Amino acid sequence: MNISLKNISFSYSDSLDDAILENLNLEIRSGECIVLAGESGCGKTTISKLINGLIPHYHSGTMDGDVFLGGKNTSDMTLAEISRVVGSVFQNPRSQFFNIDTDCELAFGCENLGMDPEEIKQRVENVVQEFHLEHLLGRSIFNLSGGEKQRIACASVAATDPEIFVLDEPSANLDLKTIADLKEIVSRWKRAGKTVVIVEHRLYYLRDVADRICYVKNGQIAYEWTPAELEAKGAAYASSLGLRCLNLEQLREGVVRQAHQPCKVPELVEGPQGSKELDLAKLSIAKSIVFTNLTFAYHKKHPILDIDRLKLPCGQITALIGHNGAGKSTLAQVLCGLQGSWHQKRAARKRGVYLIMQDVNHQLFTESVLDEVLLGMKPQDEKLALEILEGLNLKQYADNHPMALSGGQKQRVAIGSGISSGCDVVVFDEPTSGLDYRQMLAVSVMLKKLAASGKTLLVITHDPEFILNSCQSVIRMEHGKVVEQYPLSGNENQLIKTMTGKL
Amino acid sequence: MSNTRITGKKSSNTLVRDLVNVGIFGALYLVLSGLGASIGFIPAFIVVSTCVVSLVTSVPLFLFFSKVERPLLCCVLLCTLFGIVMTISGHGISFGLLCVVYGVLAGLCLKLFHKNFVGCLLANVMISFVPSSMMIPLWSSTEEYLAYCSSVCDKAYIAHLAELSSSYWPLIGLFSFGAAGAVVGGFIARRVMKKHFERIGLAQ
């Protein structure tokens, strides 16, 4: 089924003056797989909402122009009718499930459309076979990993057998191995002749699947490439447009070139100088912090975490990699004293380890940024707090409500509160998930600055681009144990190999 | 030639949003009121527990009031859900029906006052009667307990106990404590709404 967007303008407010899309035209042929890329806030998600009918039916705003799905105007269809034709998968696997077990979830879409129970059973069975979900049947949604959840989400959308699939940043919370599964799913849909529209930052996994990559800027389709064309232009070109790399093998040279012609980093460029030109060689021989007795188990026989000694180089950024379920998050929790035995917790409190959670909203409590930094401080010293904010480029927001800030700013507020409570070790849980290139770079610069100020950082991440950009050493975990620990310089190939090995 | 139009105003789709909100806040309300009421396990605090419940639940309720577009329907549904859960978990059907009545009253308060502060406050008070009414069966059982006791203990003592528990003062106390908690909670909630949710952009 082909999709055509004709002269679309849309704004989330009452008038078209501050439109997010302006006079946009896009034709998507039947059976095509297209990727909408672009920086955050460029309007690419809005385009996906136009296709799945959320605009004009759900979101309030002002719209001009028409969207046709196979010749039918979406304004004349109801959302339920559109949902028969268009299946949508969203970014956050946590918030797109309606049921508490997988069986119900797979049947949910069909049930909503009022299909016959026998037919639903047949369809669910087919989908289970097709997506190899046998081992996930009858499980509680809350015990699934992010990748498993995303697979269930794709499968339950596929069960209604729509002609068009719309995926909004489906890989944001996945590790590289499950991204490979996702790629497999998308290419299966393409083989079956479905039209697939993907909004995405990470492009590399779509290299062999996508027919077109549309670059959205200022509410318009600015460029269109085939993946091969974009790849030929090189990593530097992509990153200058704020796109993630298309080919992981290209990453290394991209990083080297990056160092010579630094991309403009928003928000943080004007930070104190000297941090970027960090002399890594000097730091690498510096002393390291040693953690001992990092074990954790729900049942004695199956330890989730089993590490005797963990050495973190002082004042450096260490990446912690490993597949979902390898025990990375548990390690972070035990390090920070949020899990584990009584004396593990006491040791953690003594040392001062702070965790920046993946969902930063959980750790912002007060009504202003300044209060947030003052909250953990003993004794409370406003001058020092303002200094900390200055260092994080947040001083002008001191009186703003922390939750009203942008994602990156929130993250920095959380870091500020960590610094103010006197922690020397800061652990980050996937700080770059779902970020575009510039935002990722901003996070990277900020972490480098933090490390230069003497903090020791441990970053849990699935983002090879980010690791190559900012980390100095890598720890790989598997089954609750540290398998490898090596400095990054000179070992980039090894890193890329281990991270993509299963691709 | 332009066909510029306002989107997202069709009622059937915002209805789903309202229904989902009822579900979410229903879950939150149940959890919070359960936590608040658990203070009543200490016998001396039974009467105060309704006050604690309505204090704790007023902030979420105020947010709920400001988020829903159909106050009457949503309030009735919220209370009905609570009633259903409580009926299954061991309170009589009469309590379930009472919940619906409170829901209607709360919805009417919101509707009549167009969701301004007075309306929200009154609706909050109405909903605070829901947990207060939960204690009614406890009272009817006490009388039965008295009958049971009278076969065992001496007459004068039973008379004293009967005087204590047959009086409806504690029950009135429950309701008024609950309402007082709802009023105080309402003022706190107004402050919290101004201080946080309006600035974040979650409420108008």
Add this chain to the structure above:
Amino acid sequence: MKLDPRTKLFLAVVANGMIFTAPLVYSLLMVVVTSILLLLEGKWKFVCTFLFVYIGAAFFFDLMKNLDIGTSGTIILASLFLMYRIMPACVVLYYVITTTKVNEFLACMSRMHVSNKVTIPLIVMIRFFPTVFDESRAIGNAMRMRGIRLFSLRTLKSPVAFLEYRLVPLLVSITKIGDELSIAAVTRGLSAETKRTCVATIGFRWADAVVWAYCIVVVVMFLLRN
């Protein structure tokens, strides 16, 4: 053995009615049937523990009534007695909750022609309990890292602030999840007007008839006696 959810609901309503209004004998009758049902489900551990505590409590009350224990003792005894009376209700609740799957329950609701306006919030609510606890635990962790605790001088000084720290992030993240959830729901065709179908198979069997008959007999007996 599988019972229809409607039978379970009827059992729960009758049992609760008996437990809170009728003399002890009737609630004992309900306890017996629920215990048998639980045993048939293979929950013998739970049933044994319950019966042990329940009978122990009965024995304890029997012992206590011969003693002379002052006013305070009687008040404690009164509240214990109430708990003792509520215990059977809890067992029935446990039976209904642990043996009914959500989709069976929903199928039963739609058989009873309950409107979507009630079932949609119900699904969301059931799905949201675990989420509320998850989010609240994450926030609790964040608070602990900042040294904000329930049992501390700071909380004692300003309990409202503590409540605020706990509630505001919870409400923010939960409303956010809720918004995303309703978007996901409408794109998957959920609406209040269209009729949903249900995959779960429910229906009356002989076991249901036995339980219904038993409950009705108990109710009739109670009504005739009074």
